[in-house]
Amino acid sequence: MLRTRILTALVLLPLMLAALFLFPTPAWAVFSALVCGLALWEFARMVGFSPLRNALYLLVSALMAAGLWWRGGVTFLPLHALALAFWLLMVPLWLKRRWRAPSGVAAAILGWLLMFPAWFAMLDWRKVADAAHARQLLAIMALVWVADVAAYFAGKAFGKRKLAPAISPGKSWEGVLGALIAVALYALWVSHMGWMMLPLAAWQWLLLALPLTMVSVGGDLLESWFKRCAGMKDSSALLPGHGGVYDRIDSLIAVLAVSNALRALAGW
Structure with missing residues (x-):
């Protein structure tokens, strides 16, 4: 399993970096839409969409994405505010009360709320197909990877107090603390390197x-x-050793949506 996981990562990481740094803007839009679209397909399976209904859902979603791209993207600030409210207010409440995943139209809307803001963020943080904008998006994405790795090793070494045992028994508060420390160091390094094209001091x-x-x-x-509500271990088996695409970008879609919403609402 570990060997398969490493081999898959060795294929995926260079592909992602090549797309991020080398693709022109239209190709990057298609590539990032494909990533979010695969995660959306997996989400629809979790909430019980039949194969036919899922195919229609993806078709409608693709047409929506194409239409938004054709009109030049989304800069409607209330949509950013909605994404921010969802991740900062609704999600903590959802996890605390352990609401089950919705079905039908509500599930379709939830899927769009999960994936479309993340896709917009991939386009907005990389507005120009140059190395500076690619590094900026990479810095946001790497924050998630640093947090994940640090949480894993800190949790393995020191984990005692469970974070959410009814949802994910393997996660601990010690892992979260390790992630916060690692991200703090990473943030200072990113600021020193000048990767973020934002008018923020290091402490900000x-x-x-x-x-x-x-x-x-x-x-x-x-x-x-x-996944627990659906009785699934992984969102799919698309990525050998890793599960599904949604499994790989679950944290990323949240951070992308929130960071981009903050950027847009602050006028950066």
């Missing part, structure tokens, strides 16, 4: 990165809860 970037770490944890727990 630090104050932004730490809440984003908690958002990352929320995204992970939310998908874990959806």
Whole structure:
């Protein structure tokens, strides 16, 4: 299993970096839409969509994405505010009360609320197909990876107090603390390197990165809860050794949506 996991990562990471740094804007839009679309397909399976209904759902979603791309993207601030409210207010409440995943139209809307803001963020953080904008998006994405790795090793070494045993028994508060420390160091390094094209001092970037770490944890727990409700171990078997696409980007979609919403609402 570990060997398969490593081999899959060795294929996926260079592919992602090549797309991020080399693809022109239209190709990047299609590539990132494909990633979010695969995760959306997996989410629809979790909430019980039949294969036919899922295919129609993806078709409608693709047409919506194409229409939004054709009109030049989305800059409607209330949509960013909605994404922010969902991740900062609704998701913590959802996890606390352990609401089951919805079905029907409500599930379709929830899927769009999960995936479309993340896709918009992939386009907005990389508005221009150059190395500077690619590094900026990579910095946001790497924050999630740093948090995940640090939480895993800190939890393995020191984990005693369970974070959410009814949702994801393997996660601990010690793991979260390890993630926060690692992200704090990472945020200072990113600020020193000048990767973020934002008018923020190092301490301001630090104050932004730490809440984003908690958002990352929320995204992970939310998908874990959806899987538990559906009786699934992985969102799919698309990625050998890793499960599904949604399994890989559950934290990322949350951080992308929130970071981009904050950027848009602040006028950066």
